[in-house]
Amino acid sequence: MALDSSPSRLYQATFGPPIVMATAQHPPPPHDRRARLRSGVRGRAGGFTLIELLVVIAIIAILAGMLLPVLARAKKEAQRANCLSNLHQIGFTLAMYTADSQDCYPYSGNGWPEMPFVDLLKLYSPYIPNGTNRGAFFRCPADQGPGFNFQWVQQTGGAGLTTNQLPFANSYYYYFNFYNDDTGSRLQLRKTRDVTDPVRKAIAPCFASSPHGFYNIQLDTPTDSHGRDFMLLLFADGHAQSAKYIQLNPAPGPPAPGTVPTYNFDWTTGGLKGNDLR
Numbered sequence: 605m606a607l608d609s610s611p612s613r614l615y616q617a618t619f620g621p622p623i624v625m626a627t628a629q630h631p632p633p634p635h636d637r638r639a640r641l642r643s644g645v646r647g648r649a650g651g652f653t654l655i656e657l658l659v660v661i662a663i664i665a666i667l668a669g670m671l672l673p674v675l676a677r678a679k680k681e682a683q684r685a686n687c688l689s690n691l692h693q694i695g696f697t698l699a700m701y702t703a704d705s706q707d708c709y710p711y712s713g714n715g716w717p718e719m720p721f722v723d724l725l726k727l728y729s730p731y732i733p734n735g736t737n738r739g740a741f742f743r744c745p746a747d748q749g750p751g752f753n754f755q756w757v758q759q760t761g762g763a764g765l766t767t768n769q770l771p772f773a774n775s776y777y778y779y780f781n782f783y784n785d786d787t788g789s790r791l792q793l794r795k796t797r798d799v800t801d802p803v804r805k806a807i808a809p810c811f812a813s814s815p816h817g818f819y820n821i822q823l824d825t826p827t828d829s830h831g832r833d834f835m836l837l838l839f840a841d842g843h844a845q846s847a848k849y850i851q852l853n854p855a856p857g858p859p860a861p862g863t864v865p866t867y868n869f870d871w872t873t874g875g876l877k878g879n880d881l882r
């Protein structure tokens with residue numbers, strides 16, 4: 605019998621059976637792939653390791669942390685623009701009212717709180733369009749409560765008012781001097797000519813509230829949903845603007861202990877002859 609001297613026979617005789625290498629055409633069995641993933645070695649079929657996933661999550665968290673404040677600021681600015689638009693519409697409503705009322709400001713003969721919370725909205729009613737949007741522009745988009753008027757009545761007891769008397773949600777106020785004399789001591793029908801400087805005399809502020817507190821700058825609490833740096837105001841000439849507190853004249857006299865200067869203007873020095881904007 606002839607000796608087979610071919611290279612493969614010699615190899616097997618010397619080193620034993622040949623080792624067959626796995627190739628791409630023969631993927632490893634499933635249990636091997638799971639073992640590779642557990643060991644952190646990425647296979648040709650793809651997939652992420654735990655470290656890679658954690659890095660991606662960390663990057664997403666960093667991007668979200670950078671974007672969220674920008675989005676929140678953009679939302680605040682959009683609310684401010686919408687609120688100024690509301691104040692403009694209230695200014696048009698007021699202009700139509702005074703034009704039909706011998707240039708007199710809204711006045712019912714009732715004092716505070718009936719006049720600003722109930723009677724004002726009734727006097728405006730003929731000038732507010734009917735339909736589903738009736739009165740919608742009286743609610744500021746930054747008002748997180750049920751509306752300043754409802755929240756004020758609910759939280760303070762309403763000084764005799766009930767929420768049933770409130771016609772609709774209203775975030776805007778009507779300053780005291782426009783239905784009282786300049787000293788604030790008695791009710792008085794006021795005329796547009798009584799305002800010395802309409803450009804700088806505010807008539808209606810936005811008092812958008814937080815969910816759990818009505819607007820109260822006297823207490824220096826962050827209850828103003830537009831932020832704590834400025835107020836959004838309608839002026840007697842019909843223009844609306846956001847004014848920083850440093851641009852505004854505070855109420856006369858030193859603030860009470862533990863409070864900050866008052867900027868609600870019900871007690872502005874000089875009444876309609878005084879200025880709110882410096």
Ligand SMILES: [Zn+2]
Nearest residue numbers: 687744810812
């Ligand atoms: Zn507002």
